[in-house]
Amino acid sequence: xxxxxxxxxxxxxxxxxxxxxxxxxxxxxxxxxxxxxxxxxxxxxxxxxxxxxxxxxxxxxxxxxxxxxxxxxxxxxxxxxxxxxxxxxxxxxxxxxxxxxxxxxxxxxxxxxxxxxxxxxxxxxxxxxxxxxxxxxxxxxxxxxxxxxxxxxxxxxxxxxxxxxxxxxxxxxxxxxxxxxxxxxxxxxxxxxxxxxxxxxxxxxxxxxxxxxxxxxxxxxxxxxxxxxxxxxxxxxxxxxxxxxxxxxxxxxxxxxxxxxxxxxxxxxxxxxxxxxxxxxxxxxxxxxxxxxxxxxxxxxxxxxxxxxxxxxxxxxxxxxxxxxxxxxxxxxxxxxxxxxxxxxxxxxxxxxxxxxxxxxxxxxxxxxxxxxxxxxxxxxxxxxxxxxxxxxxxxxxxxxxxxxxxxxxxxxxxx
Amino acid sequence: xxxxxxxxxxxxxxxxxxxxxxxxxxxxxxxxxxxxxxxxxxxxxxxxxxxxxxxxxxxxxxxxxxxxxxxxxxxxxxxxxxxxxxxxxxxxxxxxxxxxxxxxxxxxxxxxxxxxxxxxxxxxxxxxxxxxxxxxxxxxxxxxxxxxxxxxxxxxxxxxxxxxxxxxxxxxxxxxxxxxxxxxxxxxxxxxxxxxxxxxxxxxxxxxxxxxxxxxxxxxxxxxxxxxxxxxxxxxxxxxxxxxxxxxxxxxxxxxxxxxxxxxxxxxxxxxxxxxxxxxxxxxxxxxxxxxxxxxxxxxxxxxxxxxxxxxxxxxxxxxxxxxxxxxxxxxxxxxxxxxxxxxxxxxxxxxxxxxxxxxxxxxxxxxxxxxxxxxxxxxxxxxxxxxxxxxxxxxxxxxxxxxxxxxxxxxxxxxxxxxxxxxxxxxxxxxxxxxxxxxxxxxxxxxxxxxxxxxx
Numbered sequence: 001x002x003x004x005x006x007x008x009x010x011x012x013x014x015x016x017x018x019x020x021x022x023x024x025x026x027x028x029x030x031x032x033x034x035x036x037x038x039x040x041x042x043x044x045x046x047x048x049x050x051x052x053x054x055x056x057x058x059x060x061x062x063x064x065x066x067x068x069x070x071x072x073x074x075x076x077x078x079x080x081x082x083x084x085x086x087x088x089x090x091x092x093x094x095x096x097x098x099x100x101x102x103x104x105x106x107x108x109x110x111x112x113x114x115x116x117x118x119x120x121x122x123x124x125x126x127x128x129x130x131x132x133x134x135x136x137x138x139x140x141x142x143x144x145x146x147x148x149x150x151x152x153x154x155x156x157x158x159x160x161x162x163x164x165x166x167x168x169x170x171x172x173x174x175x176x177x178x179x180x181x182x183x184x185x186x187x188x189x190x191x192x193x194x195x196x197x198x199x200x201x202x203x204x205x206x207x208x209x210x211x212x213x214x215x216x217x218x219x220x221x222x223x224x225x226x227x228x229x230x231x232x233x234x235x236x237x238x239x240x241x242x243x244x245x246x247x248x249x250x251x252x253x254x255x256x257x258x259x260x261x262x263x264x265x266x267x268x269x270x271x272x273x274x275x276x277x278x279x280x281x282x283x284x285x286x287x288x289x290x291x292x293x294x295x296x297x298x299x300x301x302x303x304x305x306x307x308x309x310x311x312x313x314x315x316x317x318x319x320x321x322x323x324x325x326x327x328x329x330x331x332x333x334x335x336x337x338x339x340x341x342x343x344x345x346x347x348x349x350x351x352x353x354x355x356x357x358x359x360x361x362x363x364x365x366x367x368x369x370x371x372x373x374x375x376x377x378x379x380x381x382x383x384x385x386x387x388x389x390x391x392x393x394x395x396x397x398x399x400x401x402x403x404x405x406x407x408x409x410x411x412x413x414x415x416x
Numbered sequence: 417x418x419x420x421x422x423x424x425x426x427x428x429x430x431x432x433x434x435x436x437x438x439x440x441x442x443x444x445x446x447x448x449x450x451x452x453x454x455x456x457x458x459x460x461x462x463x464x465x466x467x468x469x470x471x472x473x474x475x476x477x478x479x480x481x482x483x484x485x486x487x488x489x490x491x492x493x494x495x496x497x498x499x500x501x502x503x504x505x506x507x508x509x510x511x512x513x514x515x516x517x518x519x520x521x522x523x524x525x526x527x528x529x530x531x532x533x534x535x536x537x538x539x540x541x542x543x544x545x546x547x548x549x550x551x552x553x554x555x556x557x558x559x560x561x562x563x564x565x566x567x568x569x570x571x572x573x574x575x576x577x578x579x580x581x582x583x584x585x586x587x588x589x590x591x592x593x594x595x596x597x598x599x600x601x602x603x604x605x606x607x608x609x610x611x612x613x614x615x616x617x618x619x620x621x622x623x624x625x626x627x628x629x630x631x632x633x634x635x636x637x638x639x640x641x642x643x644x645x646x647x648x649x650x651x652x653x654x655x656x657x658x659x660x661x662x663x664x665x666x667x668x669x670x671x672x673x674x675x676x677x678x679x680x681x682x683x684x685x686x687x688x689x690x691x692x693x694x695x696x697x698x699x700x701x702x703x704x705x706x707x708x709x710x711x712x713x714x715x716x717x718x719x720x721x722x723x724x725x726x727x728x729x730x731x732x733x734x735x736x737x738x739x740x741x742x743x744x745x746x747x748x749x750x751x752x753x754x755x756x757x758x759x760x761x762x763x764x765x766x767x768x769x770x771x772x773x774x775x776x777x778x779x780x781x782x783x784x785x786x787x788x789x790x791x792x793x794x795x796x797x798x799x800x801x802x803x804x805x806x807x808x809x810x811x812x813x814x815x816x817x818x819x820x821x822x823x824x825x826x827x828x829x830x831x832x833x834x835x836x837x838x839x840x841x842x843x844x845x846x847x848x849x850x851x852x853x854x855x856x857x858x859x860x861x862x863x864x865x866x867x868x869x870x871x872x873x
Contacts, residue, residue, distance in 0.1 A: 099657060133624065135613055136577065143647040143658060148646065149645065173620040174621035181615045182572075261657045
């Protein structure tokens with residue numbers, strides 16, 4: 001907030017103050033990833049959070065007369081997603097859950113730069129420079145995952161990509177072969193094999209072949225398999241125990257999960273750690289039946305019943321359980337004191353790209369998220385606008401809703 | 417309990433005091449501060465600097481921090497740091513250390529901007545400033561010692577973007593008097609802002625690496641000051657989940673000793689190299705070698721006659737990004753053994769003017785460049801402590817004249833004299849400042865320990 005000035009963009013959910021586009025992109029990007037509730041793709045990254053805040057902030061920053069249409073925004077957004085997906089395919093390392101660099105900081109920055117370059121309608125050489133400059137901002141180590149700093153990764157990806165595009169627009173030049181060289185974007189990978197993109201003639205968008213996963217609760221994607229398996233085990237336990245959850249009779253809980261060190265936390269102490277803990281989500285889902293935003297409050301993270309159950313929980317890493325969002329599974333087994341074991345397995349959780357959320361459930365998630373922040377009309381306005389984005393003549397209406405203003409000129413602006 | 421590497425760094429940053437600085441360290445670091453300011457001032461005349469400045473001016477509210485060479489303009493602190501960092505590295509004229517990085521440009525701009533940011537009652541004095549500057553250097557040096565990769569000229573990540581960001585975070589955290597825990601978090605946040613690939617070296621984007629290092633390290637400290645937390649083991653080696661180790665393939669961290677024991681700053685044992693002309697450090701060896709063989713040639717032929725030369729052989733270490741037979745831009749020229757050798761042969765010196773468009777493209781120079789052949793002797797290691805440069809002129813007559821340079825003047829083994837350093841500073845600063853201001857800065861930096869308000873700088 002210390003850097004406010006005249007050119008300004010919306011801070012989502014706030015009518016009371018605005019920030020320069022760069023910092024709006026940053027802050028909104030941080031918000032998007034703050035609870036680890038945002039989308040996940042395969043190969044693994046969080047694609048939208050690195051791009052959307054940047055393009056929305058940028059769209060607001062154009063001088064008065066120039067209007068950005070919904071279609072412009074939609075196209076720029078997709079350019080940002082596509083670039084990320086293509087880059088991820090240049091290394092076999094990217095197919096598994098990461099260990100060294102947090103992917104949004106590598107490809108997300110590049111995607112943001114690409115999307116902003118598109119929105120700015122930069123010529124081809126400047127688009128190249130935007131990518132080159134962005135590469136020099138890319139890359140944050142994984143160790144800050146599960147800490148309060150992780151959301152900054154997405155915020156910075158959005159912000160720095162935007163900055164790179166702006167610098168390119170003002171004439172700054174970088175290495176024209178930034179994507180070709182090992183010492184370019186290749187520096188972030190141990191094996192790197194870039195390929196040229198297909199021609200625009202009937203272009204094969206990656207999002208066409210490979211959908212994203214949308215999370216149902218705010219935690220690392222790997223925990224979603226655990227939650228579904230655990231909820232199912234709880235149902236079985238409750239059925240066979242007079243409709244009561246037999247907490248006292250549980251001897252041990254075994255989770256069969258892939259080996260992913262930064263999500264293996266037997267005793268998380270903060271909300272950030274809890275969102276990155278197979279064990280925590282399993283026990284939470286066993287106790288409550290399902291996971292929600294509330295599962296991660298301080299009271300819930302520290303409640304005695306949960307800590308007791310955590311002490312009885314162990315992980316196992318079957319060799320066939322590969323650390324890839326495309327192929328991992330989770331098996332939850334609860335053994336009771338009388339020797340009985342109840343088990344269930346989840347191969348594809350609801351929300352995964354193989355089992356995508358239905359429209360109603362996606363909207364339900366949206367409404368639940370925004371209900372305490374935006375008035376109902378603004379929420380409705382956003383849903384309508386986004387569904388009809390291609391027809392929107394001036395996408396500033398989206399920003400208007402995002403800042404919480406009501407949908408007075410709804411039909412006018414949408415030109416339906 | 418066994419101390420982690422990360423917490424030992426945090427403790428060092430927090431607990432080190434001016435008394436811990438030795439005389440040598442104070443002396444050397446003041447030389448670095450002076451050189452860095454001079455380089456930043458002349459850098460404020462470059463095109464890349466203009467772009468950075470125009471960009472930052474879009475965001476200037478709370479504009480309290482000064483910009484090199486632009487008396488009427490002030491920017492917000494982190495953007496001022498960014499702009500001044502870009503200026504410092506814009507011509508590749510700034511200092512170089514061993515293991516390889518450009519230490520001062522990543523630290524000084526953030527400190528200058530931060531000292532202007534602090535309220536009047538809380539301004540750091542010259543000693544605080546000098547101490548914080550040295551903390552920034554020391555952290556960079558210590559981090560580079562964690563990987564053997566760092567000893568050679570880099571190939572993957574540009575060191576200032578890796579360790580420079582951390583150094584800036586450490587220095588700013590010190591100046592802002594953050595608690596030990598906050599210092600640790602500043603380092604942790606900074607790690608997530610570090611790391612730019614080498615490919616942008618020799619392009620106009622390279623100066624951004626230093627600009628961003630100093631700015632983002634500064635931001636990390638500001639965030640930590642406001643309570644942001646990161647991984648408390650960011651510098652330690654944790655298997656399966658990389659922290660700072662992500663930037664290296666071999667990484668062996670060690671805790672820092674607390675300043676209460678006799679802590680020896682790295683600057684005490686290992687001095688810095690100052691450049692005599694604005695090009696990559698490697699160029700300085702071939703230029704000195706070229707000048708030496710040029711003298712021989714002048715004695716031999718009476719004047720410099722390129723037509724007598726059949727071939728020019730350069731014996732240099734292997735390093736792709738500084739091996740450019742025909743550079744086409746100023747940035748490429750600053751990173752070309754061939755270009756610098758030939759310029760030295762042709763002109764008898766290399767200076768600011770050697771890198772203008774007209775100088776780069778002159779006919780006589782292109783003709784000389786055509787005659788160059790490059791060799792990579794096995795004993796010529798790509799390492800600023802060990803490399804050498806050799807220039808041999810093979811004449812049409814059959815005679816061979818050779819010049820070799822093991823240690824160029826300005827290298828840490830043969831440091832610039834006080835007069836030479838001041839000459840460089842005056843020459844740089846005179847592009848943008850009047851004489852009295854120039855002399856004031858010199859005096860102020862020389863007496864930095866006694867300055868009561870470092871924001872005057």
